Amino acid sequence: MKKLKVWARKLKRQLFVLYLAYKDERVPWFAKLFTACVVAYAFSPIDLIPDFIPILGYLDDVILVPLGIMFALKMIPKEVIAECEIKAEEMMKKGKPENWVVGSLIILVWCIISFWMIVKLSQFFT
Known part of the structure; x- marks a missing residue:
């Protein structure tokens, strides 16, 4: 250990x-x-x-x-x-260093990806 x-x-x-x-x-x-x-x-x-x-x-x-x-x-x-x-x-x-700008950008990128996937999935099922 x-x-x-x-x-x-x-x-x-x-x-x-x-x-x-x-x-x-x-x-x-x-x-x-x-x-x-x-x-x-x-x-x-x-x-x-x-x-x-x-x-x-x-x-x-x-x-x-x-x-x-x-x-x-x-x-x-x-x-x-x-x-x-x-x-x-x-x-x-x-x-640990804190960088709220980079953290916010990562969250923004994941939100955009999630939104894009939701739109694509809704188009797929309609």
């Missing part, structure tokens, strides 16, 4: 590193795009495979997120990662 807690803390720290690296101008645009997707997916309350599905629901969190973090870290310059690791430690002591 202790190893699992250490692994989870390391994963959380790496997400903070990616969150900070995304904002750095030395990171290439394609790395920023991929990093933004990884961080958004990790912090999103909506998963690709819902958690209520036995076993498979948690596999995306255990496999997809760590793989995404690993690939994103490989795309970012080492000096940026080193600087962001120091900042991430400080940030973890203070708590």
Whole structure:
């Protein structure tokens, strides 16, 4: 159980590193795009495979997120990662970053998708 807690803390720290690296101008645009997707997916309350599905629901969190973090870290310059690791430690002591603008955009996107699906389903059944 202790190893699992250490692994989870390391994963959380790496997400903070990616969150900070995304904002750095030395990171290439394609790395920023991929990093933004990884961080958004990790912090999103909506998963690709819902958690209520036995076993498979948690596999995306255990496999997809760590793989995404690993690939994103490989795309970012080492000096940026080193600087962001120091900042991430400080940030973890203070708590999780709050970004209501991004959260609102995610909710808006999901509302649009839901509305579109309702319209399409109503057209299908009429």
